[in-house]
Amino acid sequence: MIDRAESDLSVVALAGGVGGARLVDGLHRALPPGALTVVVNTGDDFEHWGLHISPDLDTVMYTLAGLSPEDRGWGIDGDTFRVLVEAERRGIDNWFQLGDRDLITHLSRTAALARGDSLTRVTADLCKTLGVDRPILPMADAPRPTRIVTQGGEDLVFQEWLVKLRAAPAVREVRHEGTCQTTGAVLDALTAADLIVVCPSNPYVSIDPILTLDGVSNLIRSTTAVAVSPILDGKAVKGPLATMLPQIGGREPSAESVAAHYEGLLDGYAVHHGDSFAGTLPLLETNILIQSSNDRLLFACELIEFARSL
């Protein structure tokens, strides 16, 4: 039970890509300054054109900076792609669409990492230049790349599978390589949290990379934790989750299947109207399709209210 006053509440959101960023945007406007810390998946990070790309960190950062396009969710709204067009003209790989304004983020990050700064520090510096004053923490400073093993036996870098191959090859397994160590900043934030929110992100490729870091799941179990379903009426709000659930877990694409994936971690779960299911997990049944700015704020307020009632 959360027995702290609204003004002293400490909330940590675990987030992946676009779905996570939308809820984080609502939470950041619903909560008082200083109350929210966002821990972001870096399993999607990869190298492209010699640059360190952190797609989920950037999606959250641009969303909080008010720069994200509403429809697509990633990159910078109204960005141009002149460099990408030039790459194509020269026969350089351009399957990953880096916008011209977006490029400065990747250039700065890559240069700072090469100088020896940690990803945590680089992210804080990038946030500062964009006027984002909420702490956005990478889940780890060392690489933990997500790999997709297809049913055909190929072992692929996540972004190559998702973007280059349009998530077409059926998935046998999701692997997390590299570090199991999170950062001191993440552990401190989780330890101090009154409430942990698992955002409506893909559990396999956005949330599991965070949950499987040493110490994280235990801290979540010892705190009030709520999740928001990334599946509505059998469909993923965004991305390939609806096909991954049967392929990997042998489960039907439903809010209930995602709750089963998080078994033992949650104290409450938010599902879309009509997606409720039997069981002991307290449910918040509401509109979880949070596309517009207003819907994000309303839902975040409802979710905090719900968590406080648990």
Ligand code: FO1
């Ligand atoms: N997603 C795509 O589907 N196609 C792209 O070309 C693409 C480029 C891109 C560039 C920068 C960035 O920060 C994100 C980008 N994304 C793109 C989104 C991203 O790859 C995925 O949505 C996430 O990794 C999923 O969590």
